[in-house]
Amino acid sequence: MSLTNNTQPLFIATDHAGFKLKEDLKQKFADVGIEITDLTPVTPDPKDDYPKVAKKLTTEVISKDGQGILLCGSGNGICMAANKIKGIRAALGYNTQSAIWAKNDENANVLCLAGQVLNPDYAFSIVKHWLETPFSKEPRHQKRIKELAQLDK
Numbered sequence: 001m002s003l004t005n006n007t008q009p010l011f012i013a014t015d016h017a018g019f020k021l022k023e024d025l026k027q028k029f030a031d032v033g034i035e036i037t038d039l040t041p042v043t044p045d046p047k048d049d050y051p052k053v054a055k056k057l058t059t060e061v062i063s064k065d066g067q068g069i070l071l072c073g074s075g076n077g078i079c080m081a082a083n084k085i086k087g088i089r090a091a092l093g094y095n096t097q098s099a100i101w102a103k104n105d106e107n108a109n110v111l112c113l114a115g116q117v118l119n120p121d122y123a124f125s126i127v128k129h130w131l132e133t134p135f136s137k138e139p140r141h142q143k144r145i146k147e148l149a150q151l152d153k
Contacts, residue, residue, distance in 0.1 A: 006067075006131050006132075008067050009037065009060075009065075009066035009067070010029075010034070010036045010037065010066060010067050010069070011037045011057050011060050011061060011064075011066055011068040012025065012026065012036050012037070012038050012039065012040070012057075012068065012069045012070075012071075013038070013039040013053050013054075013057040013068070013071075014053060014072065014078075014115060015044075015048045015049070015050040015071070015072045015073075015078065016044040016045055016046045016048055017071075017073030017115050017116055018070075018072050018073065018078075018114075018115025018116070019044035019071075019115070020115070021071055021113065021115040021120060022071050022115065024120035025069070025120065025123060025127065028124045036069075037060070039053075039056050039057050039060065050072045050077045050078040050081055051077075051084075053072075054070055054078050054082040054084075054085070054090075055085065058082050058088045058110065059085075061088065061110060062085070062087050062088070066109075067109050067110070068082075068109065068110040068111070069110070069111050069112075069113065070090065070110055070111070070112045071112070071113045071115040072115060073114065073115055073116040073117075074114050074116070074117065075092045075093070075112045075114035075117075076092065076112075078112050079091070079092045079112035082110050082112065086152040087109075087149075087152065088110055089106050089107060089109055089110070089145070089148065090108060090110035090111070090112055091106065091110070091112065092113075092114075093111045093113050093126040093127070094114070094126075095126065096126050096129040099111060099127070100129050100130070100133045102130060103130050103131075103133040103134070103135060104134070104135065104136045104141075105136065105144075106141070106145065106148070107135035107141070107145060111126070111130045113126065
């Protein structure tokens with residue numbers, strides 16, 4: 001799969017700690033002609049809260065059957081918040097292999113990144129690997145995703 005063959009809507013959002021990396025990623029997406037919807041205010045707010053950011057993005061991902069990229073300083077807090085939302089399978093993308101496994105095995109619909117740790121080129125590579133990896137649809141993975149969905153209840 002190519003990055004440009006991705007037909008699902010793609011959203012991005014961050015708290016103040018991931019703002020710079022989010023801006024860098026948006027530019028990299030624009031450079032390759034990929035449309036991404038930014039749900040973040042135009043300027044960073046040092047008083048914002050990552051749970052609210054996660055809620056805003058995950059609502060769009062669920063309602064539009066899309067995919068999302070969330071950022072905070074470590075990636076952990078926003079990932080925890082996103083996973084509280086029914087139907088979200090958010091994964092921390094700490095390297096390219098983790099992103100591949102997150103999509104291949106768990107069909108992650110949200111990728112979380114550490115805005116204060118990753119450099120823009122490597123972060124874009126992580127996202128690219130995640131977007132280009134199809135879900136394997138292997139029975140063992142489908143079974144586990146159903147088990148995860150049961151935890152939502």
